[in-house]
Amino acid sequence: MDALALTLGWLALLAAALWLASLYVLARTFPLDPCAAPRLTMRHQAALLAVAAWCLLPAPVSLGDTVLRPEAAVLVTVGTLATAWFGYRALCDALQRRPLLLAFVLYGLLGYAVWGYHQLFGASGAYLHSGALLVTLMASNLHGASRATQPCAARATLRRRHNRYLTLPLLFTLLCAHAPDLMANPYAWQLLLLIGGLLVLIWYGLEQALTPKWALSSALGVLALYVAMPDGLQREARARPAAPSFAAAFKHAIPTPEPLDTHREFALVQRIIQDRCLECHSRTPSNPVFQATPLVPTFDTPEQILTWKRAIHEQAVASQNMPLANLTQMSQAERDLLGLWIEKGGRIE
Known part of the structure; x- marks a missing residue:
């Protein structure tokens, strides 16, 4: 099971890297007309990434890292992914003209989902399920970018921007889902939200050609948060003494x-x-x-x-x-x- 999970993890990382490269190339090739970007060139990467990420989901159940029975875990997983698919599309349609409010609402809902996954599936399961949730949102973007119910340019620009911003947090969840030090940290889900949000901000800063001081200030803010919690995060992050016999x-x-x-x-x-x-x-x-x-x-x-x-x-x-x-x-x-x-x-x- 560990070998299969490792293989699927690397497959998902490869697909995410290909997707990120495709987004970069399409953004440079079709900077003024998002609707002209061929979706077919991204469907293969999307399908490969979605299949690899979704196949990783049974790992926490198979390894006994969940407090739920297998049938209940399947129902929770399928239910949350389906809700994310339709809920995300509804929110994008309702708040398309208010992208900043949409970003805050989505971040809050994602935070609630990550917390719930952590309570039900443990730290590793929270990272895997969060990655699958991000993949579902990105696939929804690819599927809904060309619907004819709204002006194509505004919808395609919003969906493509979301996919760019979600790629780095997705890579982080896939890379760190099996990191033992992070998984053993009681603040694992808070770190996922914090670092995921920081990666989005860094990507935004690079995309908007902001000065390096902006990225440096973000990094210093995270460092200040770490220093300001000497009795919390730092103490739990230190190695515990060996258990007594x-x-x-x-x-x-x-x-x-x-x-x-x-x-x-x-x-x-x-x-x-x-x-x-x-x-x-x-x-x-x-x-x-x-x-x-x-x-x-x-x-x-x-x-x-x-x-x-x-x-x-x-x-x-x-x-x-x-x-x-x-x-x-x-x-x-x-x-x-x-x-x-x-x-x-x-x-x-």
């Missing part, structure tokens, strides 16, 4: 000098999950706010814990998004124990 972490919980075997290791893991997770992730959740639903994984049995161990690591250890708002007070030692058990293979017997 099972015997060291739980020497008081298990008062015995004997080394812990696999069965007893899992007993500790299961006890943590029972205390911190089953309040919501159970067929009979004790939290009245949450009801049992087939869309949410359950950890009632050892087999279920084993099935969802990758998602547990992503949500409770790497990003620490779960438990939700840490309502059950999971400690760092407990997170370290879960991570160490999964890194050792996550065996139950």
